[in-house]
Amino acid sequence: MLERLTDLPPGVEGLKAVGRISKDDYERVMEPLLESARRDGRRLRFLYEIGPEFREFTPGAAWSDAKLGLSYLRLFEAVAIVTNVGWVRESTRLAAFMMPCPVEVFSISDRSRAVEWLQTLADRATVVEHVIPDTGVLVVEVTKALRSQDFDAVALTADAWIEAHGRLNGLVIHAKRFPGWENLGAMMKHVRFVRNHHQKIARLALAVDSAMASIAPTIAELFIKAEVKVFRYDEREQAIRWAGGGGPTARLPASSEEGHTTSTSS
Numbered sequence: 001m002l003e004r005l006t007d008l009p010p011g012v013e014g015l016k017a018v019g020r021i022s023k024d025d026y027e028r029v030m031e032p033l034l035e036s037a038r039r040d041g042r043r044l045r046f047l048y049e050i051g052p053e054f055r056e057f058t059p060g061a062a063w064s065d066a067k068l069g070l071s072y073l074r075l076f077e078a079v080a081i082v083t084n085v086g087w088v089r090e091s092t093r094l095a096a097f098m099m100p101c102p103v104e105v106f107s108i109s110d111r112s113r114a115v116e117w118l119q120t121l122a123d124r125a126t127v128v129e130h131v132i133p134d135t136g137v138l139v140v141e142v143t144k145a146l147r148s149q150d151f152d153a154v155a156l157t158a159d160a161w162i163e164a165h166g167r168l169n170g171l172v173i174h175a176k177r178f179p180g181w182e183n184l185g186a187m188m189k190h191v192r193f194v195r196n197h198h199q200k201i202a203r204l205a206l207a208v209d210s211a212m213a214s215i216a217p218t219i220a221e222l223f224i225k226a227e228v229k230v231f232r233y234d235e236r237e238q239a240i241r242w243a244g245g246g247g248p249t250a251r252l253p254a255s256s257e258e259g260h261t262t263s264t265s266s
Contacts, residue, residue: 002029005047012118014047023060034072041131041138041161043077043153045118050083051108074156078102078121080114101156126179129154131161135244136169138201139236145179151189155196162200170203170243171226174236177209198226205239207231 002025005014015029037044078101081092089105096103102121106114126144131137138158161168181187204226231239 001025008115009119012045012047012115014049016049018053020055022058034075037075038160038164040133043157044075045078045121046076047080047082047114047118050085050088074160076101078118080104080106080118082106082108082111082114084108126150129157131157136165137172137240137244138168139172139174142175142179146181146186148186148189151193155193158197167200169245170205171201172205172207172239172243174207176233201226203243204228205231205243207233207236207239209233
């Protein structure tokens, strides 16, 4: 059977394989977990523990594992496999290079290190992205020079939500300053992300400092299908409300220097 792990820290989810794993186990435990993440626009830092209590996967379980993996592959932000089972360790290492996210194998004695590895992924990121389910808004926090893999991560999050809901109501970019791109490849990934997603995002809000706000018209031209509005860096919450379709509720008093709409389209 598959058991949900309840001793993991916030932000990390996982399952433990015990005894004989069947197709029903995947349908009863794994699929609802993945479907919930897909609906909410969450990406998973996932720990899969296969300990000494594990005996075997049935053929149906192996098929369900492969089928779910292909269907929900984009939801995984990182996967840690914790096991001493030799064939599982080797097959995971062989398959890891095909995954769109980091995959690491740990022994049972290193379980705590696996959890720590999953927890500290955010510390290594240059962007942090998440969808706010109630509003359908993707928020991207930018802190360092943008890398190609950052746009891959943002695209995975956006695509998972769009697949479940049809479109994103809005995208909020929150940055104290625009840090630029790590290299030409990263800039090209940025252009590709815009090209592939601009028709599926209704509103783009830039919650940025005044220097970055000056390039807003250029960004607006890229998102030709989206309504674009600029907010101050400390107006993140107002930007999220507006991007989610909040309309008048996103307006600020005149003394607060309300964000300025740079481009709109019907």
